[in-house]
Amino acid sequence: MGIKVSAVGHALGERVLTNHELAQHIDTSHEWILERTGITQRYISDHKNTSDLGTQALKNACERYNLDPQSIDAIIVATMTPDHFTPSTASLIQAKMGLNPLKIMAFDVNVACSGFVVGLDLASALLESKRFKRIAIIGAEVFSKILDWNDRTTCILFGDGAGAMIIDYDESAPPCVCVNHSEGDLDGTLRACGVPLLQEDARPLILSMQGKDVYRFAVDVIPSVMQECAQKAKLTLESLDHVILHQANQRIMDYAMKRLNLDLSKSISNIAKVGNTSAASIPLAISMALLDGSLHHGESVMVVGFGGGLSYGAASFTL
Missing domain, CATH: 3.40.47.10 (Thiolase/Chalcone synthase)
Structure with a gap:
C-alpha cells in the first residue's frame, strides 16, 4: 500500500523583507547574510497568523488541483508558532475552510523544523489503517512574531509561510x-x-x-x-x-x-x-x-x- 500526492499548495507572508532592509536596522549586510545562509529575502506576515496562512495554503492546493476540500478526512498541522496553545491551529483551519465538523479530525504536531516529516509519517499511518482516505498535512509558521529583531544571529534567518500537501490512500501507489x-x-x-x-x-x-x-x-x-x-x-x-x-x-x-x-x-x-x-x-x-x-x-x-x-x-x- 502507498500514498498518492493529490494536491500541493502554499502561501507566503504579505511583505517582502530584504537583506538590505534588515541592514538598515541591525549590524549586518546583504553580503554577510548571503555568504553565511544563502538568503536574500524573506516574507513577513504583518496582519495574518498561522491559521490564516495555513488556510490560504490549503485553499491554494485545492484550487490548483480542482479538489473538493470537503473530501478531506483529516487535517494535521505542523507548527511551533500556533495561534493559541488551544484550540489547535488545525481546528481553526477546519473552521475557516468550512469543513464539516462531523466528518473530519484535526490536530497539531509541534516538532519544530521536523514537523512536516512527522506529520507525513502520522498521515501515512492513518491512511494505512484505512479509517481515512484523504489527509491534508500543513506546515505553517509566523516566525516573525517570536523573533528578537535585534539579534542578527536569528532574525536574518526566518520567514513566514505555509505549505500544504494532500495525500490519498492508494493501494497501487509506491509506499511512503x-x-x-x-x-x-x-x-x-x-x-x-x-x-x-x-x-x-x-x-x-x-x-x-x-x-x-x-x-x-x-x-x-x-x-x-x-x-x-x-x-x-x-x-x-x-x-x-x-x-x-x-x-x-x-x-x-x-x-x-x-x-x-x-x-x-x-x-x-x-x-x-x-x-x-x-x-x-x-x-x-x-x-x-x-x-x-x-x-x-x-x-x-x-x-x-x-x-x-x-x-x-x-x-x-x-x-
Missing part, C-alpha cells in the same frame, strides 16, 4: 517510508516560547538558538537519517530524482549533499527567496518547485527534517 528520531537531551540548542513553572523563570516569547551547535548537529544527522530511510525503503540515494531538505541554511544543505556524494542539482532549494520557514519549509519548497518546473509529479523524492527537540527524520515517496 518514514523514519523519525528525537534527542531531547539537546533541548537547549533551540527553544522558543514556553509556559514557566515559576514566575522567576518567566522570559520573553522569543526564539533562542545555538547556531553553531545546530549546524554541527544537522550536518551529522542528515546523511545518517537519509541512509537509514533509503535502506528501509530498499533503494539507493543515487536513484532518487530529488532531495528536499529542510530549508535551514544553504551551507548546511550543500555540505550534507556533498558528504553523501550526491549531485547538488538534485537538491531543491528556495531558501534564497523565502528564508527558513521551519515546519513550512519542505511543503513550501515542493509547491514552489512544482510551479517553476524543477519538480514534477511522478518523481521519486526524499524529504528530510531536522531542528528543535532536537529532532530529525526523513521520508521517501513518489511525488
Whole structure:
C-alpha cells in the first residue's frame, strides 16, 4: 500500500523583507547574510497568523488541483508558532475552510523544523489503517512574531509561510517510508516560547538558538537519517530524482549533499527567496518547485527534517 500526492499548495507572508532592509536596522549586510545562509529575502506576515496562512495554503492546493476540500478526512498541522496553545491551529483551519465538523479530525504536531516529516509519517499511518482516505498535512509558521529583531544571529534567518500537501490512500501507489528520531537531551540548542513553572523563570516569547551547535548537529544527522530511510525503503540515494531538505541554511544543505556524494542539482532549494520557514519549509519548497518546473509529479523524492527537540527524520515517496 502507498500514498498518492493529490494536491500541493502554499502561501507566503504579505511583505517582502530584504537583506538590505534588515541592514538598515541591525549590524549586518546583504553580503554577510548571503555568504553565511544563502538568503536574500524573506516574507513577513504583518496582519495574518498561522491559521490564516495555513488556510490560504490549503485553499491554494485545492484550487490548483480542482479538489473538493470537503473530501478531506483529516487535517494535521505542523507548527511551533500556533495561534493559541488551544484550540489547535488545525481546528481553526477546519473552521475557516468550512469543513464539516462531523466528518473530519484535526490536530497539531509541534516538532519544530521536523514537523512536516512527522506529520507525513502520522498521515501515512492513518491512511494505512484505512479509517481515512484523504489527509491534508500543513506546515505553517509566523516566525516573525517570536523573533528578537535585534539579534542578527536569528532574525536574518526566518520567514513566514505555509505549505500544504494532500495525500490519498492508494493501494497501487509506491509506499511512503518514514523514519523519525528525537534527542531531547539537546533541548537547549533551540527553544522558543514556553509556559514557566515559576514566575522567576518567566522570559520573553522569543526564539533562542545555538547556531553553531545546530549546524554541527544537522550536518551529522542528515546523511545518517537519509541512509537509514533509503535502506528501509530498499533503494539507493543515487536513484532518487530529488532531495528536499529542510530549508535551514544553504551551507548546511550543500555540505550534507556533498558528504553523501550526491549531485547538488538534485537538491531543491528556495531558501534564497523565502528564508527558513521551519515546519513550512519542505511543503513550501515542493509547491514552489512544482510551479517553476524543477519538480514534477511522478518523481521519486526524499524529504528530510531536522531542528528543535532536537529532532530529525526523513521520508521517501513518489511525488
